[in-house]
Amino acid sequence: MAAASPAEWLSSSPATAAPSGREASTAGRATGRTSFESLKQVKAGELNIGYAEVGPAKGPVVVLLHGWPYDIHSYVDVAPLLAAEGYRVIVPYLRGYGTTTFRSAKTFRNGQQAVVALDIIALLDALRIEKALLGGFDWGARTADIIAALWPGRCKALVSVTGYLITNREKNKQPLPPAAELAWWYQYYFATERGELGLAQYGHDFAKLIWRNVSPTCHFDDATFDRTAKAFENPDYVSIVIHNYRWRLGLAAGDPRYDGSETKLAAGPAIAVPTITLDGELDPFTPAGDGSAYRAKFTGPYDHRALEGIGHNVPQEAPEAFAQAVLDADRL
Template sequence: MSAGDGQRLEPVRRVHAGVLDVAYHEDGPADGEVVLLLHGFPYDIHSYVDVAPALAAEGFRVIVPHLRGHGATRFLDPATPRSGQQAALGADVVALLDALGIRRAVLAGYDWGARAACVVAALWPERCTGLVSVNSYLIQDIAAAMTPIRPDLEAGFWYFYYFLTERGRAGLAADPRGVAEVIWRRNSPAWPFDDATLDRAAEAFTNPDYVDVVIHSYRHRLGYAPGAPAYAEIERRLAAMPVITVPAVTLDGLADGNFPATDGSPSAAHFTGPRLHLQVTGAGHNLPQEAPKDFADAVREVIHLRHAWSEDEHPDRR
């Protein structure tokens, strides 16, 4: 168990950002270097219950938002499409930075959160001082979505296909906690989470837009649902699988039940800036909560990587 089991990330603040009223946790000094921590599905901001205070204590300004469809985050307009596509997640990050008056930040995440961070790092590198991404490059190649993978890995993605059906939508609506528990146990077979930890995260699944956003996310990525028109240009740019030029630290958990750890080479071509790839013993898919020290160390490391890169690029500043 992590030290943060039973603890909560509070208080939750709010800000209008783009199409959302975003609920977020903030800690650390207002003038500290900004680190934006982005959670995945089906999880919530408590994936960072240990990471956030550790970084804040070191002087970072730490911001942990609930993604669209999760927690207390709400859409401002009932007519806005409840899109869960990757372009929407990336656009939400930029809108949040704008709303908080933050020019640049370290972006760190896993699962949906890492995807959002990768989107911003690739398309708006001027907003990203460094990237920490579990499972490396997570921009979706939607054109290749129907290419099969190993059968044992396909089995772990049962919910991708379940959510393509109306039975899957009804099942998620009826028991989001139960769906999450099955996914958690497959994603992180070595993580001994308890009922209270799952219950705390499941509070975020009571959001009235949760089901619509989740269902659209999986249907869109597999080519079974169109994207929202507002994100068409971003999706067009993402279809080119743009490279990431900012300093990056990528992580794989050696106990990830759905994403086998690699040495980083399969995704190397997508990173043209300085990049360090690490493997984390004993950690599964929810790496920040399962191995908080390793994740916080990765944030520190990407800053060191950025400084070293800057000195190499501008030796006259030494």
């Protein structure tokens, strides 16, 4: 029997059979058998950004954004599926990860939410891309949400795992129920000097523990994890991660240059671009329910999908479902 084409694979996959609602997915997709052929570098704003690019140079652009503790390889199986559909897929390392480096040793190693979004705007500018479809999870979803909210002219459509993730630091001061707080144990650890030293000394084991806890059915092998863990060898990794989590809790100051953007984000701006939100059923950070907790934040064409048996790292655990969401968001 001949192998199915990527388009046939997407259209026939059980993870993408239904256009909305709860969907079945196959866990344990992370095998370590694939990689990006090569990386590119481009000077963009404060950074020299490393990124993978797959697909036709003149195709419609999709930018896929990773989170912590992950890297571009969360999309290593998503990117070729989209490229086969004619998309130009760009997957950048965020600041502090992989081959993305600061252009000046004097630049503040800032991890606040607005500056990470502005990094991606700078990347689009450097690549002369006016508008792109954005997809992300974890830090990547927050970054994509921010661009869609504040700079909607740069975002054609949005795929956001765990829905609306824009941070309101005042609300963050309010405690959550104990079970919900438990999932965030590491951000409190990072608030301490001990936690910063722990991340620096045990970064590899730390990330591996997080992977296992937040993606309990994803049976990744050592090669798959080690491929991503190389991104944590970036000299600014610890500084960016620690500042990001301390900033969220109001324990570290941001850069005053971005106070205007942060004031707008604190107001919880609505997102009007076409959006599909995804939730992994086993993701400890997913709000209970069917996306109703954040539904009102999306005022444009919208769909929500819950993925059965999937944890936090949705694109790596369910690449077909994620790729299908990108295709469908573009058609909304």
